Amino acid sequence: GDIEQLSNDRYKINGNIHQVNNVSVRITELPIRVWTQNYKESLELWISGTDKVPSWILEYKEDHTTTTVDFTIKLSQTSLRDSLEEGLEKRFKMSTTIGTSNMVCFDGKG
Structure with missing residues (x-):
């Protein structure tokens, strides 16, 4: 996905989703802090x-590996049109x- 700076200390992190055909979309990356199992529960x-x-x-349909996410999602043509809109x-x-305003950093010495 990509990272978009919203302000000095706020960022929007996007996953990857794209249209496959007239009834399907494919997700190949989830945003930060979104776990595969939790997203699967949302799909259900x-x-x-x-x-x-x-x-x-x-x-x-799921086609994940231990290091990649891959959901192919089938919708009706109407639902896909609504989703695109x-x-x-x-x-x-x-x-x-x-947000990055409340972060604590450590060096190699702790």
Whole structure:
């Protein structure tokens, strides 16, 4: 993904997502602090839907390794169109924000 500076001490970190065809998107990198298992649970929720938010993903396939993330997600054409209009990054929650104002650094001597 990429890192975008929002201010002197705030950064937005994006994962990688792109459209594969007219019904699929592929995620090859998650944002910092987003774990593969947690993201998988979000995908499951988006498949099943809730009382407030209806299902909008049909299915997904995983092809991860120990060092890479790889989700291929299938949507209806309508859901993909809606996702593109909203922005894939926003719809699939592919960004996190971190602050650097409260960091403590140590050198080799502790």
